[in-house]
Amino acid sequence: MNKYILFLAQFFILFLFWYLLSGKNIVLLLLLGVIISMLITTYQQKLKILDDESLPIAILPRAIIYWVWLYKEILLSSIFVSKLILKFPLNVSPKYFKIKSNQKTAMGFNIYANSITMTPGTISVVTNNAEKEIQIHAISEETKLGLESGVMDEKIRKLMCDKDV
């Protein structure tokens, strides 16, 4: 991404945050917000910490589609785990296993591990970025199979596509 676009995006996000927390349309407050957001963004660019990894706006349009899919997945597996909890003779057979991911970038791997933890029924316990391997605790055989089918991994590869190829 162009560094001017990154600058503008970071400035806009910081100013939006300022406006949300104050919530008042007073000229002095808005002006102070503009000045402070500008100062912070300039300082970040001087420190060279403003890049594609700290502010991934390049993947934002695809990320929104991915979030909708992830939210649907969260609701479905919440219903599944709720049924498991409410079954009268409690019958859980948790599984602990390793899974290998096909991600190429560290950010894709990070998104994958966080998505696994966010979905009820699976928790990523230990991650290994060098081998791209995650140790996972799953609550039942079904959630384990759902993860091993690799649908989520493939979706995140699509999300990160411009960097992989």
Place this chain on the structure above:
Amino acid sequence: MDIVSSYLSNLMLIVGSLFLLIGAIGLIRMPDVFTRMHAASIMETAGASLIIIGLIINTGFTVVSLKLIVIMLAIFYISSVATHALARACIHDNLKPNAMNKESDQ
């Protein structure tokens, strides 16, 4: 339109509260630390997000609803990192999950 949105927001609030209740029951019923974390993750994803979406529909599009969206995003990010940190701390402290013991018995 007003009636529809109020019914929809009430439905969301009720379903979200149900998920919170089920998560709380699961916290008591589950056998070990890791399976209890699964029950807690229902509460912090489905429960919290449905309640917040219900509140957003209730207030309409104002500054308050934008604040609620920021709160929802913060809950999603923080809860997944906290769950991972808790699970990793348990493993680091040599607390083996039930699933691991069964595999070593076989």
